[in-house]
Amino acid sequence: MRGAATWTLLICLLIGLFYGDICRASPIGGEDAPLSDYQDDDYDYDGEDESTNSEGPPAEIVEEVQSEPPYFEQSDVSIEARPGDDVIINCDARNFAIKNIALWYKNATLLATGQSAINNRVEVMKNNSLRITGVTKEDADDYYCEVLPQNVRQHTALRVGAKLSILCDDRDATDRSQTFKQGDRHKLTCQTFLHTKTDIKWSFNGQRLHTSEKDAAEGVVVLDNVDEENAGVYQCLGDDGSADPPHGMVTIDVQYSPKVSTHRHHVNTIEGDTAELYCDYRASPIAISFFIKDGKTLSLSEKYSIKNSLHKEHNRTTLIIKNVEASDLGEYLCHVENAIGSNEVRIQLSYHPETPQFENSSINGNEITMHWLVRSLQPLSEAMLDYKLSMSYTWSTVSIIHTQRHDKDKGIWKITHQMELTPGLWHARIKTKNTEGWSNFSPDHDILIKDQEESTEIDDGVVPPDDLVRAGFGVGAGSKSNSACTMRMLPAVMLVGVSIAMLRL
Numbered sequence: 001m002r003g004a005a006t007w008t009l010l011i012c013l014l015i016g017l018f019y020g021d022i023c024r025a026s027p028i029g030g031e032d033a034p035l036s037d038y039q040d041d042d043y044d045y046d047g048e049d050e051s052t053n054s055e056g057p058p059a060e061i062v063e064e065v066q067s068e069p070p071y072f073e074q075s076d077v078s079i080e081a082r083p084g085d086d087v088i089i090n091c092d093a094r095n096f097a098i099k100n101i102a103l104w105y106k107n108a109t110l111l112a113t114g115q116s117a118i119n120n121r122v123e124v125m126k127n128n129s130l131r132i133t134g135v136t137k138e139d140a141d142d143y144y145c146e147v148l149p150q151n152v153r154q155h156t157a158l159r160v161g162a163k164l165s166i167l168c169d170d171r172d173a174t175d176r177s178q179t180f181k182q183g184d185r186h187k188l189t190c191q192t193f194l195h196t197k198t199d200i201k202w203s204f205n206g207q208r209l210h211t212s213e214k215d216a217a218e219g220v221v222v223l224d225n226v227d228e229e230n231a232g233v234y235q236c237l238g239d240d241g242s243a244d245p246p247h248g249m250v251t252i253d254v255q256y257s258p259k260v261s262t263h264r265h266h267v268n269t270i271e272g273d274t275a276e277l278y279c280d281y282r283a284s285p286i287a288i289s290f291f292i293k294d295g296k297t298l299s300l301s302e303k304y305s306i307k308n309s310l311h312k313e314h315n316r317t318t319l320i321i322k323n324v325e326a327s328d329l330g331e332y333l334c335h336v337e338n339a340i341g342s343n344e345v346r347i348q349l350s351y352h353p354e355t356p357q358f359e360n361s362s363i364n365g366n367e368i369t370m371h372w373l374v375r376s377l378q379p380l381s382e383a384m385l386d387y388k389l390s391m392s393y394t395w396s397t398v399s400i401i402h403t404q405r406h407d408k409d410k411g412i413w414k415i416t417h418q419m420e421l422t423p424g425l426w427h428a429r430i431k432t433k434n435t436e437g438w439s440n441f442s443p444d445h446d447i448l449i450k451d452q453e454e455s456t457e458i459d460d461g462v463v464p465p466d467d468l469v470r471a472g473f474g475v476g477a478g479s480k481s482n483s484a485c486t487m488r489m490l491p492a493v494m495l496v497g498v499s500i501a502m503l504r505l
């Protein structure tokens with residue numbers, strides 16, 4: 001037994017070379033009343049064993065040496081915390097004896113030896129646990145509890161969550177991207193983990209998002225029947241009144257079936273020419289497109305070629321038809337499909353003028369001047385203008401026959417019409433005729449003629465003179481319409497300068 005005691009002292013001396021002050025500190029710590037709480041059962045048990053046959057050496061030293069070395073049941077632990085939480089990181093060593101001492105490290109930096117903390121962010125508890133009050137992002141790190149003299153370590157990774165997080169359907173999606181499918185319903189929830197009151201503010205692509213009062217109170221944005229327009233960046237701000245409020249974002253991608261359109265539903269062509277049909281689409285994921293005529297998919301040939309181009313808002317597939325003949329006329333279908341679905345647009349190829357497009361207008365008092373554009377490789381022979389007050393059922397028509405010859409090269413015509421109208425909301429539309437036939441009517445164009453004076457005869461309900469009514473009927477197409485309605489409408493029609501000038505562009 002004497003030999004054992006010497007051995008023990010030798011070990012202590014050796015340790016002392018490296019941990020001089022610790023070795024000295026430990027018996028002092030042992031005298032501390034509270035620390036004795038942690039001289040657990042193992043310690044007492046070992047003590048009993050030794051005391052039965054120990055003679056000379058102080059029990060304490062013998063017990064230390066003879067006891068099992070301390071160890072950790074788990075060498076790696078992780079802790080998740082929210083900013084502001086009080087966190088306790090345990091140093092749960094088994095066989096932790098009076099002679100042992102715990103050191104705390106934050107990554108490579110020493111935080112505490114025994115119960116004395118070097119860093120004032122932390123506090124070491126009597127059971128060696130480390131306590132951090134009100135954790136912040138800066139506290140997130142790797143913490144090590146090292147038990148001397150055996151140098152056994154336990155690693156604890158402390159993660160401190162964001163002050164704010166965005167949940168997408170109850171799963172964290174903060175600063176990530178999510179893909180939604182067209183038609184689905186999703187919920188974005190913004191949560192803050194602050195101990196102060198915050199006002200949750202959502203924005204979408206930089207614009208403030210306004211939601212229902214209930215959703216706003218809960219920090220929720222509900223996307224119902226998701227579609228392309230819901231794709232973008234959603235940002236959430238937890239306005240706590242500070243200069244640097246917590247915020248987060250989530251990028252939403254939406255997968256949808258192709259949206260197909262064309263800017264020319266009717267394409268004018270002329271025999272022997274090369275015609276181009278345009279098919280514009282947007283799709284996610286990527287889509288394929290092809291053209292169909294009379295139920296057959298068109299394949300590349302002498303006759304047909306395809307051009308694909310990328311535009312800002314859409315992708316375009318152009319069908320080029322060479323050497324047009326009568327059999328090429330008719331309806332073409334542009335079919336676009338992707339993994340989500342398919343859509344089509346119909347395009348008519350004909351010798352008739354294309355549907356006139358409203359260009360612009362100017363209003364001067366009661367007088368309006370309107371401009372339309374029409375494509376026709378064949379000369380335009382005639383244009384017809386319809387107009388009516390918005391509450392009227394019938395159109396009045398102005399028809400002009402042109403004898404003037406036009407240069408055919410560019411095939412774009414400008415139609416200008418000037419007329420005087422009484423105050424009110426009017427609609428106007430035109431169609432044009434070339435040597436092959438009539439175009440469709442243009443979409444209605446709305447004209448608002450503002451009241452020039454405080455009160456007019458019409459507003460006072462004064463019935464206009466008969467001759468004016470008859471004059472109106474002369475041009476109008478609504479001679480059979482209901483009298484009350486016609487009476488109010490007709491005096492308003494005062495065509496001053498019915499002039500359609502067809503100008504080449």
Ligand SMILES: *[C@@H]1O[C@H](CO)[C@@H](O)[C@H](O)[C@H]1NC(C)=O
Pocket residue numbers: 088090091092125127128129
């Ligand atoms: C140490 O003490 C603290 C506070 O009393 C307690 O929360 C923690 O669980 C204890 N650790 C161990 C390993 O018992």
Ligand SMILES: *[C@@H]1O[C@H](CO)[C@@H](O)[C@H](O)[C@H]1NC(C)=O
Pocket residue numbers: 107108140141142
């Ligand atoms: C620990 O420190 C090293 C070196 O200083 C550093 O590279 C590493 O990122 C740190 N680990 C953490 C979790 O901060």
Ligand SMILES: *[C@@H]1O[C@H](CO)[C@@H](O)[C@H](O)[C@H]1NC(C)=O
Pocket residue numbers: 281282283284286310313314315
């Ligand atoms: C256009 O096509 C390209 C690939 O050819 C694709 O990456 C892009 O997303 C498409 N754009 C639209 C708006 O569909």
Ligand SMILES: *[C@@H]1O[C@H](CO)[C@@H](O)[C@H](O)[C@H]1NC(C)=O
Pocket residue numbers: 359360361362371
């Ligand atoms: C109408 O558009 C043309 C060009 O397309 C322009 O020269 C003209 O000034 C415009 N008129 C009005 C009233 O905006």
